[in-house]
Amino acid sequence: MFDTLTLASLPPEDEALRPRIREFLQGRLESLPLDRRARSWQGFDAGFSRALGEAGFLGLTLPRAYGGQERGPFARFVVVEELLAAGAPVAAHWIADRQSAPLILHYGTEAQRRQYIPAICRGEALFCIGMSEPGSGSDLASVRTRAERTASGWRLNGQKIWTTNAAHSHYMIALVRTSGAAGDRQAGLSQLIVDLSLPGVTVRPIVDLTGDAHFAEVFFDNVDLGEDALVGQEGEGWKQVTAELAFERSGPERIYSSVVLLDAWIAHLQAAGRTDAAPLVGQFMAELAALRAMSIACTARLARGESPVVEASLVKDQGTGFEQALPLAIGDDLAAHPDDPVSPELYRTLLYVTHIAPSFSLRGGTREILRGIIARGMGLR
């Protein structure tokens, strides 16, 4: 089973991007403390994202005609791997570059492509994804936010919640009901691009348990949108979202969320001259290697133009399990040596990752939902 998920290697021409992105990062992160870098793809810095765009590191999978680099998923893998390993603050452009632009490229009109994709590639147009609602989390097909036809386009009413980066974003691609009722499930859903500066849109940040406000609730009160707000086909929103999630679930962002903590812990062990933790270090290295190979295998399928929905779920479930195991095991290791000093910076990093880690297997589809997708992929149910 899953025979298509097999060893693939990064092409040399994409591997060649590695020294370039390292050179770019040189001097930009040193002043960031570890616990800021540990925010990984939740660290927001719009200036950093624009600089990445200017240097040609955004839109790697997108056509040159729309301002992209036309390199493909492997190039994105290399650049993203370096950004995450270094703990670069990439949140500003992350969703736009990973999901929104490919979605618009695939399903959007020519006018939509020209309007949004070049700005995404410059790191200037920031996007968020409107999926969850107060009554719709894992049961995404039950969304109630509704867009009605008007003479000039759409009128939007409803509410989204837990929307990552909504407070900083210019646009939301929202999954909304355009026909039927909540009981119609997947039928009657569509994706709309919502300009978050329009009248009737209210964004209210939600403070998380670490004190950050990375997500928000978003209210739509008679928001008037043009005809061109619709992405793809009316009523095809579910199918489009499913394809989009394969992009979201398979990348290296699903294995590296705790890697800044991992490296800080290893540096601590080395400074203390401790080799007793070697078995745990070795276990993490072995698991990291297998996950990286699986993530590259998924990337290879994206590069062939396929949509590895089940395989991406498989990699994400394992990857987030790894990301979540790290802070717990590292915490145990450090506290198993209560008389050894731990730097406040390492300790803050440990606490941050420990506390935010439960979100790793919530964002982009919960663990239980992903395992259900895998089970269905194997012919169960």
Place this chain on the structure above:
Amino acid sequence: MDLLEPFTRMLASACPPAVVRAVEAGEPWEPLWDEIAESGFLDALVAEERGGAGLPLAEVEPLFEALGAHAVPLPVGETMIARALLSRAGMAVPDGPVALASSAVQAPPCLSVARHVLIDDGERLQLTDPASMASGTPVPRRAEHGLRPLAAVLRAAQIAGAAGRLLETTVAYANERVQFGKPIGRQQALQQNLAVMAEDAVAARIAARLGCAGELDLSVEAAASAKSVASAAAARVATTAHAVHGAIGISAECDLQLLTRRLHEWRLADGSEGYWNARLGLLRLGTREGSVDWVRGAIFQAG
């Protein structure tokens, strides 16, 4: 992959569960061995100029997986490796099954059905006979420098093959077995466990292939990561396979045990996950690179 198809076909016909059971019960193994030897695959890793197929380890790895999937009770993968190493060293290659000794004190898998045992202390190869090893002829203490990494990736591949086969049969069983008026595979609790089983099977396979991506002179890091991931997966896969099958899976009559017993044997053979984790961790702690860089360089050989 045109190798794999005939190899798998040969194993399916020569080594069905009844034959595995017969060999385990002490009946003559020679007919099975002869059939495998005549198929010509034993020299897959031997260089072409020495009369072999000259295939790289990466292309032979799927054959190791197939040996695992069919629970082959003879040291076929071991013999492929031994023949390649002996011929490369310019030594005579004997007929018959060869076991690989990677420990000075532990008997290797298939010792009782081997004609020879290959020993390597990291400096030179040596053949001994199984009886003298069983009766305590010491293997050099430096065995961990020699055959252990190669034996470890062979075990990792066998684990991957057996785990893949167990996944198929366990999913099929979950779709057939009816309780509470519906197939047990419709229960979410089972689905969640079977999804994790699939993840383990895929991880073991990709780790084994990553471990076999290099040449015969494997890096310790590549072997360590392959065997660590596969061994850890082996225990969990066997556990879930049994949990889904229920009591029938415990019976000797059910074929399940032919694979789950081997998963446990291969998990422990040539270093368990604990052994390889400790070695890998010490190597990691000896470098100043970041973890992603180190994994790329040491395990992926910067690919």
